[in-house]
Amino acid sequence: MSQVVDIERYDLDIKRNSSSHHTEQCGKERLIVRRGQPFNITLHLKPGSKEFKPGEESFTLIVETGPLPRKESDTKATFGLSDSTADNEWSASASYDSSGNSVSVSISSSPNAPIGLYSLTLDQDGQKTSSGQFTLLFNPWCTRDAVYMRSETKRQEYVLAQYGLIYMGAAKRIKGKPWNFGQFEPGILDICLKILDNNPKFISDADKDCCARRNPIYVTRVLSAMINSNNDRGVLVGSWQDYTGGVHPGKWIGSGDILHQWTESGPVRFGQCWVFAALACTVSRALGIPCRVVTNFGSAHDTDANLIIENLYDEDGERMSNGDSIWNFHVWVDSWMTRPDLGTDFDGWQTSDPTPQETSDGVFCCGPCSLKAIREGELTKKYDAPFIFAEVNADVVDLVRLSSGKFVQFSGSTKSVGQYISTKAVGSDDRHDITHQYKYSEGSNEERRVYEKAQHHNKLLQRGEEQGLHIKIKLADNMIVGSDFEVHAILTNNCVDARICTFLFSAKAVGYNGKLGDSCGFTSDKVEVPSGEERRMSLRLEYERYGSAITSDRLIQVSAITIDKQITNYHKAEKTIVLDEPEIHIKLLGEATVRQNVTASLTLLNPLPEHLQDCSFTVEGVGLTEGKPLTARIEAVGPKQEAKASFEFSPTSAGPCVLLVNFDSDKLKNIMSSINVVVKESASTEANTV
Numbered sequence: 001m002s003q004v005v006d007i008e009r010y011d012l013d014i015k016r017n018s019s020s021h022h023t024e025q026c027g028k029e030r031l032i033v034r035r036g037q038p039f040n041i042t043l044h045l046k047p048g049s050k051e052f053k054p055g056e057e058s059f060t061l062i063v064e065t066g067p068l069p070r071k072e073s074d075t076k077a078t079f080g081l082s083d084s085t086a087d088n089e090w091s092a093s094a095s096y097d098s099s100g101n102s103v104s105v106s107i108s109s110s111p112n113a114p115i116g117l118y119s120l121t122l123d124q125d126g127q128k129t130s131s132g133q134f135t136l137l138f139n140p141w142c143t144r145d146a147v148y149m150r151s152e153t154k155r156q157e158y159v160l161a162q163y164g165l166i167y168m169g170a171a172k173r174i175k176g177k178p179w180n181f182g183q184f185e186p187g188i189l190d191i192c193l194k195i196l197d198n199n200p201k202f203i204s205d206a207d208k209d210c211c212a213r214r215n216p217i218y219v220t221r222v223l224s225a226m227i228n229s230n231n232d233r234g235v236l237v238g239s240w241q242d243y244t245g246g247v248h249p250g251k252w253i254g255s256g257d258i259l260h261q262w263t264e265s266g267p268v269r270f271g272q273c274w275v276f277a278a279l280a281c282t283v284s285r286a287l288g289i290p291c292r293v294v295t296n297f298g299s300a301h302d303t304d305a306n307l308i309i310e311n312l313y314d315e316d317g318e319r320m321s322n323g324d325s326i327w328n329f330h331v332w333v334d335s336w337m338t339r340p341d342l343g344t345d346f347d348g349w350q351t352s353d354p355t356p357q358e359t360s361d362g363v364f365c366c367g368p369c370s371l372k373a374i375r376e377g378e379l380t381k382k383y384d385a386p387f388i389f390a391e392v393n394a395d396v397v398d399l400v401r402l403s404s405g406k407f408v409q410f411s412g413s414t415k416s417v418g419q420y421i422s423t424k425a426v427g428s429d430d431r432h433d434i435t436h437q438y439k440y441s442e443g444s445n446e447e448r449r450v451y452e453k454a455q456h457h458n459k460l461l462q463r464g465e466e467q468g469l470h471i472k473i474k475l476a477d478n479m480i481v482g483s484d485f486e487v488h489a490i491l492t493n494n495c496v497d498a499r500i501c502t503f504l505f506s507a508k509a510v511g512y513n514g515k516l517g518d519s520c521g522f523t524s525d526k527v528e529v530p531s532g533e534e535r536r537m538s539l540r541l542e543y544e545r546y547g548s549a550i551t552s553d554r555l556i557q558v559s560a561i562t563i564d565k566q567i568t569n570y571h572k573a574e575k576t577i578v579l580d581e582p583e584i585h586i587k588l589l590g591e592a593t594v595r596q597n598v599t600a601s602l603t604l605l606n607p608l609p610e611h612l613q614d615c616s617f618t619v620e621g622v623g624l625t626e627g628k629p630l631t632a633r634i635e636a637v638g639p640k641q642e643a644k645a646s647f648e649f650s651p652t653s654a655g656p657c658v659l660l661v662n663f664d665s666d667k668l669k670n671i672m673s674s675i676n677v678v679v680k681e682s683a684s685t686e687a688n689t690v
Contacts, residue, residue: 002437004047004060005124007397010131011042016621022160022181022479023143031132034288035137036111038085041120041131043103052103053094054081060123061092065116065136065226066210078123087111087144090541097416106392107643109136111144111448113211115287116193135189138216138288146338149290149603153681158290159337162622163658164281165429166274167295167422167510169556170328171577173419174297176431178660178674179278180254180620183286183381187628192260192286194333197231216289216337217368220352221383225365227280227354228266235259235279236271238356240513246270250670251554253662254620255282255630272512274331274357276354281333292423294351295436299330301514302390303356307454309396309417313570317401317504317561324513328555329577330355330391334423339370342381349437353386360384363599371437378455385618389454392418392438393447400570410570451654464631469493469529471560471573481554481668482607484542486583489560489573491537493529502530507535509549510557510576520556541577543609552669554579582607584661585672589646592624592657592679597648604643604663604671611635612665617645620660623653624677637665651679 013029018024019041023032033039047050047334058081069076077090085108086093092107107120115138118468120131140149140159149155162183165176182188193364196202199222202209211216212558223543226234236258246269252258261268271279277293284291299311303323310319339346351374352367362364366384373381374389397404398411419441425432440446470492476485489505504524520541539558546556556577563570582605589599602617615637622631632645643663651657656678 004148005043005122006046007043007122007129009044011044012132012134013040013042020141022155023137024599025160025162027184027186031134032137032442033134034141034145035109035115036087036139036142036145038106038108039134041105041107043105043122045101045103047101047103050667051098052094054094054096055083058089061090061105062121062123062128063090063118064121065114065118066206068207070207073207074110074112074214075207075210075595076285077110077160077596081105110137112146114209114210115219116196116213121522124401135193140288140290140336146532147289147336148338150249153426155290155425156605159285159288161285164293165277165424165431166293166331166429168274168329168331169297169355169417170576170578171297174295174422174431176424176429177274177672178253178658178668179274179293180256180622180658180660181278181285182254182256182622182627185200185256185622186243187263188256188282188432189286190266191263192283194263195226195235195283200232204289205358211401216335216639217339217350219287220284220289220335220337220350220368223280223363224367224659225281225363226351226539227283228271228364230354230356230364233266235262235268236276236362237267237269238276239270239658240270240272240511240689243270244328245566246419248552248664248669249275250620251662251664252278253618253660254629255674256341256627257620260573261292273355273362274329277333278475280315280352280354284333284335291405292349293331293506294334295329295331295422296418297329297393297421298396299327299391300396301327302324302387302394303358305386307386307394307451309390309394311396311398312407312604313398313399313400313561315563315565317502317563317570320401321517326396327513328553329512337366337368342370342373345609346378346381347374348372365557374438375440375450377450377621379454386454391456392421394418395451398570398572400568402568408568408570411572413599414448418442419447421479426602428550438465438518441464469482469495469499469562470569471562471571473560473573473575474496474559475558475575475577479577480582481550482543482609483582484540484683486538486540487558487577489537489539489558490534491529491560491562492529492534493531496526496531498530499564500526501562501569503527503535503537504561505539505558507539507541507558508544508578509546509551510553511551511556513556516557517551518549519524520549547608547610547667550579554581554670581671582661582668586659586660586661586675588675588677592651592677594679594681595683596651597647599646600659600675601646602644602661602663605609605639606639606643606668608667609639610667612643612667615663615665617643617647618664619647619660620648621657621658621677622680623655624651624659625649626652654679654681
């Protein structure tokens, strides 16, 4: 066959394709499309070329991805022109525009094609002409794609939203921290693809790895391993104590800076669970997988896989170390996809966790595991169902080890693990409680049935309050960091006889991961409590003592324990104090307009009775700061004095934006706030559109 298309140039029609494929936020420099959906390119013919007649004249298209494209691996596809595109495979159709002397080619990818960077080639009787490159993403708008999500408002939130809230604190004092996901910021998509190319599976077998990128289950599991750097040159190094040589995890306010640092110089120091989860969310959304960040309050870390968290104490009420722990909160991600490997009953949200805790198949990764499998106690369903089930639904027992070596249970709970599981609501900054998606109501017949199925070999804890001594801890109303305050323990005797016991009341600094630190206060007394009466014990917590002990999480765990060794009787109550942080006051001076400078004024009152050193404010916002954090360093701030800074920036796009702010210093970290900014079009832009 003779050559039928004499091409002068090609046009990838980036603007129109980006709009129809929901990738316009990625920029105008390259073609980024979603699989299973047609996109159009235009072939401009040389002057004098004969008319192209679809059906009579044709050519072949070749698309290739990966270093070793092969038809057998679905990383290479060759297809000709048809009357129309197909919806289940690579296909193309063409039409001729005589007025423009051009051929419009509509190309539809397979909804099951591997994601990644593709080359496009025209083959005319063996004469091949490059027609550029395009990046193919997962497509939540395509009903045949494994990540299809029916609701448009949910797609806007879980795929397209570049700003979000991550919930932290404690179950009774939940606070949303703003985060800039920035998945469409310049360069981010290339970094996300580089993360896939750096994973050990790609390095050992690139052909097999690229073929597997058709499957969001596989991609999500790879990301779970690659967001941390424990087994590879992944993105982020975790640290919960020493931050020498890196950035304190509480200082990050967005994913972009971390990802850019990684691509330039390797693993970034340091991160903790919310940073790992935020990065996983950014990369997932960038690749087209719907994703949400989830916080579990009272999150169990079950090291021995018996679905029970065992707190061990000696006879004097001192906590003994063992592998099990309960984190005040833990953050992971849920991703939306079908599970053909498990069956349609397990489609929908899938939990994965990039924070390195335990290994899975020898690698520090976790998930994806179906939420429905977790809810129903289906612990044989992959991946890592027993560990995730325990995080949200383990039972807790408190045990005393007697001098004889025997363990005696004195307390327990079936309700303290897995509380207020939270994510940002769709379309608003409200907190959405999704506990019911992970588990049945605590104490309900369904919840106990699931637990019994999950742990049929373990004896269930006895429920219901025991008649006897009862302890309640009461916290103060205002507990801002830097202040002194009192907490109270109230011991009530519900027995028919008087009780004599040792009453211990203590406070220790604690990290959000449940790791206890130094003591902040302690008092004890031997008390006699007549039947039906109560005794009260107060513990004063002074900044002079707790200030140097607490971490940047600003958490203090208070514990009240009664010990009656004569009858081997122990009782315990615990509460976690979340110290209030100072507010950052943000004021925009003037209106925000595209490409015009505007100033933001920031103020924070130092609540501490001592100087703050190494102070800085950092701001960042999609469409406001060109995807880069801006930092202003200020001198030391005295006790009860204000830290002040101002930033000038030039917005790059019109519409609603969010400016995120972080304050950092030697003694106050992880102080974050945000302000909504509505950016107006400039007068010149409006005039050009009239």
